[in-house]
Amino acid sequence: MNTIDLLKSLTEIKAVSGDEEAAFECISKHLEYADVLKMQSGIYAKIGKNNTSVPHILIDAHIDSIGFRVVSITDDGFLCVDKCGGIDKRLVPSQKVIIYTGKKEFNGVFCSTPPHLASDTSEICEINQMYIDTGLDKSELEMYVKPGDSVVFDSPIRLLSNGRVSSGALDNRAGCCALISALDMLKDENVRITAVFSNQEEIGIRGAKTAAFSDDYDYVICLDVSFAYTMGEDKTKCGEMGKGPMIGISPILDKECSKLCIATAKEHSIPYQLEVMSAATSTNADAYSITKSGNKTTLVSIPLKYMHTPTEVCAINDIENTAKLIYEFVKQLSKQ
Amino acid sequence: MIDLTKQLCALDAASGNEDNVRKFILKRLENLNVQCKTDGLGNIIGYKDGTKLSKSFMLCAHMDEVAMMVTSINSDGTLQFSNIGGISGEALIGKAVRINGICGVIGSKAVHNMTADEKKSKINSDSLYIDIGCDNYESADKLVNLGDCAYFDSDCNDFGDSLLIGKAIDDRAGCAILLKLIENSEYSFSFAFTVQEEVGARGAGPAAFALNPEIAIVLEATTAADIPASNGSDKVCIVKNGAVIGFMDRSAVYDKELFNMALDLSEAQNIKCQIKTKVAGGNDSGTIHKTAGGIRCLAISIPCRYLHSSVCVAAKEDIESVYRLSDAVLAEFADRKAEGI
Numbered sequence: 001m002n003t004i005d006l007l008k009s010l011t012e013i014k015a016v017s018g019d020e021e022a023a024f025e026c027i028s029k030h031l032e033y034a035d036v037l038k039m040q041s042g043i044y045a046k047i048g049k050n051n052t053s054v055p056h057i058l059i060d061a062h063i064d065s066i067g068f069r070v071v072s073i074t075d076d077g078f079l080c081v082d083k084c085g086g087i088d089k090r091l092v093p094s095q096k097v098i099i100y101t102g103k104k105e106f107n108g109v110f111c112s113t114p115p116h117l118a119s120d121t122s123e124i125c126e127i128n129q130m131y132i133d134t135g136l137d138k139s140e141l142e143m144y145v146k147p148g149d150s151v152v153f154d155s156p157i158r159l160l161s162n163g164r165v166s167s168g169a170l171d172n173r174a175g176c177c178a179l180i181s182a183l184d185m186l187k188d189e190n191v192r193i194t195a196v197f198s199n200q201e202e203i204g205i206r207g208a209k210t211a212a213f214s215d216d217y218d219y220v221i222c223l224d225v226s227f228a229y230t231m232g233e234d235k236t237k238c239g240e241m242g243k244g245p246m247i248g249i250s251p252i253l254d255k256e257c258s259k260l261c262i263a264t265a266k267e268h269s270i271p272y273q274l275e276v277m278s279a280a281t282s283t284n285a286d287a288y289s290i291t292k293s294g295n296k297t298t299l300v301s302i303p304l305k306y307m308h309t310p311t312e313v314c315a316i317n318d319i320e321n322t323a324k325l326i327y328e329f330v331k332q333l334s335k336q
Numbered sequence: 337m338i339d340l341t342k343q344l345c346a347l348d349a350a351s352g353n354e355d356n357v358r359k360f361i362l363k364r365l366e367n368l369n370v371q372c373k374t375d376g377l378g379n380i381i382g383y384k385d386g387t388k389l390s391k392s393f394m395l396c397a398h399m400d401e402v403a404m405m406v407t408s409i410n411s412d413g414t415l416q417f418s419n420i421g422g423i424s425g426e427a428l429i430g431k432a433v434r435i436n437g438i439c440g441v442i443g444s445k446a447v448h449n450m451t452a453d454e455k456k457s458k459i460n461s462d463s464l465y466i467d468i469g470c471d472n473y474e475s476a477d478k479l480v481n482l483g484d485c486a487y488f489d490s491d492c493n494d495f496g497d498s499l500l501i502g503k504a505i506d507d508r509a510g511c512a513i514l515l516k517l518i519e520n521s522e523y524s525f526s527f528a529f530t531v532q533e534e535v536g537a538r539g540a541g542p543a544a545f546a547l548n549p550e551i552a553i554v555l556e557a558t559t560a561a562d563i564p565a566s567n568g569s570d571k572v573c574i575v576k577n578g579a580v581i582g583f584m585d586r587s588a589v590y591d592k593e594l595f596n597m598a599l600d601l602s603e604a605q606n607i608k609c610q611i612k613t614k615v616a617g618g619n620d621s622g623t624i625h626k627t628a629g630g631i632r633c634l635a636i637s638i639p640c641r642y643l644h645s646s647v648c649v650a651a652k653e654d655i656e657s658v659y660r661l662s663d664a665v666l667a668e669f670a671d672r673k674a675e676g677i
Contacts, residue, residue, distance in 0.1 A: 006491075019392075028611050067507060074564055076564065077561065079565050086447050086448060086453065087447060088429075088430075088447040088450065089455070090425075090426060090429060090442065090444075090455075090457075090458075090459050091426070091429040091430035091444060093426045093427070094426065094427050094642055094646065095499075096455050096646075096647060097460050107496075107501070109495075109501065109642065109647045109649065110567060111563040111564070111641075111642070112424075112426060112427060112642050112645060113424075113561065114424070114559050114561070114642060114643040114645070115422040115423065115424045115427075115563070115644055117559060117561055117566075117570075117572070117616055122457065123424070123456075124456070126566075129565075131563060131564045131565070132400040133496075133641065133649060134565065135495045135496015135497055135499040135501070135649065136496045137497065140497065147402075155432070158432055158439045158441070158489070159439060160438070160439050160440065160441070160467070160468055161438055161468050161469035161470055161471030161475070162413075162469040162470050162471060162475065163469070164467075164469035166432065166439070166441045201348075222563050226444055227448075227449065230414075230443065230445070230467070231410075231411075231412070231414065231447060231461070232444075233446070233449060233466060234449065237449075241471075242471065259583060270447060280359075282448075302658055306430075306441070306443030306444060306445075306446065306465065306467075307446035307447070307448060308446060308447050308448070309430040309443055309444055309446075310430045310431075310432075311430050311431065311432060311441035311442065311443050312439060313443065313467060313469070314504040334428060
């Protein structure tokens with residue numbers, strides 16, 4: 001499967017933090033050759049699980065995305081929601097959404113005030129004071145929708161120019177895509193891998209905290225997205241889109257592993273860039289590195305623009321180069 | 337009429353760039369054998385022959401929609417734009433757009449990196465830009481010219497219980513109603529599909545001047561704020577409560593006799609109709625009522641939520657009500673003639 005088709009399939013998964021059930025079917029379909037099972041902390045896919053002669057490597061990519069949860073239904077049939085994960089409230093009005101209930105899916109749109117009626121001084125209200133219009137009345141909604149049901153941005157993948165793609169779920173389906181592509185290349189190698197598509201990253205790195213207890217691991221690699229420079233961002237704190245995976249350098253990451261990862265990229269002429277962080281990384285790596293008696297953890301990130309908006313953008317070649325780097329790096333680590 | 341509305345909404349036609357809609361409508365009129373022409377500004381004006389009325393009428397709807405215009409190409413390949421018509425920053429941010437058949441997005445700084453003040457501040461649309469994927473000026477310059485228009489990448493679809501959702505319902509629904517009236521009404525009237533409404537109702541004046549009617553009926557989509565955040569009269573009008581008629585908005589005070597007549601007719605003929613409860617917005621009437629020696633105006637509108645966004649919401653039944661009420665007003669003048677009034 002080519003990268004765009006795989007990414008399309010993954011971005012269609014509806015998996016708001018804490019409600020990732022729907023991801024299992026799609027992930028197992030792409031990993032038919034692996035042992036795939038569903039755990040509380042995420043979806044696990046094992047390759048070479050009896051191959052005890054090589055190091056056991058955990059590769060993590062969180063499967064959840066930001067979104068919303070239904071809190072109540074108003075008398076005139078609007079849904080009150082609250083957010084799941086960090087969302088810029090200013091971009092929420094007039095966004096299309098999908099409410100998924102397990103039984104049925106509904107289209108909706110966040111209410112907004114048109115310019116004819118808005119005053120310059122009117123404040124932007126908090127997300128928990130915003131409403132979703134489904135065009136249905138209360139009695140109809142109540143047949144299917146109940147408090148706790150999840151809501152995602154309706155932002156199907158779009159191809160831009162120059163090998164770029166946009167969707168609201170690229171954080172972190174881009175990472176999941178690179179992980180699945182890497183596993184596909186690794187499946188016949190002499191490796192022992194547990195891939196974890198972990199839950200609840202966006203609400204405080206919760207899935208990863210328990211995932212590290214699932215077994216003993218020699219190495220952990222985390223795959224996520226990170227900031228690509230765009231206007232308005234701080235250039236010194238961002239990667240560049242299209243310039244390859246960002247290898248993390250941080251006090252919480254294993255220094256030797258980071259060095260090996262860089263050396264691997266150089267050896268195989270895979271473009272890369274460094275992401276230097278002087279403290280924690282705000283990714284699952286922060287949890288894996290200090291869980292149980294500590295894990296040697298490496299962080300590789302795909303540059304992404306407009307994070308946590310329905311119009312996130314990343315470069316297909318960055319995802320493909322990330323998959324290549326993970327493939328070569330895992331082979332290196334497996335020789336250690 | 338609903339299918340026609342969907343087809344019209346799918347077309348891209350910003351103010352001053354109405355070609356796509358104009359071509360579509362001219363083709364329909366050609367098939368109907370209706371006499372019409374395109375004037376210097378791009379308005380389609382013509383005459384529908386039928387049962388004569390006691391007054392000369394013009395019915396009109398505007399072809400243009402709000403959109404964005406590329407004003408410069410940045411060195412990083414992104415595009416600066418200005419709004420064509422009124423669009424709030426909130427309606428733009430985080431939206432996909434299309435421009436010359438390619439996709440683009442309007443992103444924004446990641447929420448993680450925003451200061452507390454930035455999170456609270458209103459979005460200034462001058463600070464937004466379109467990302468089409470290009471990395472530098474040269475590659476973007478090959479795909480886009482200054483002055484090209486960008487449109488919400490959104491078509492018109494069924495929504496909820498018998499509603500429509502999409503861009504440009506303002507005023508393609510009006511265009512669809514007018515086309516159907518030309519096709520099916522038995523009465524005589526002149527008509528105009530106007531240009532440049534969203535940038536100050538500029539096209540309607542010359543069209544009305546050329547047609548010189550005694551009465552104009554403007555078929556529009558007007559803002560419905562029947563959402564939980566507004567109460568009472570702030571709702572302006574309500575989706576599924578029927579055709580909206582106003583006594584006054586920011587652009588015109590409507591002809592009282594026509595206003596009352598529309599109300600009476602709606603009641604007599606059981607056509608759902610509501611009075612706009614707020615003096616807000618405006619439409620082509622603003623220009624038409626001051627054209628030539630003055631033209632009596634009535635606006636009959638479809639209540640439409642989230643106007644001037646990618647996700648306008650309107651009810652199919654309200655589109656039908658506007659059609660029926662417009663035809664009923666025409667019929668009233670035929671009856672008067674018969675009675676010798």
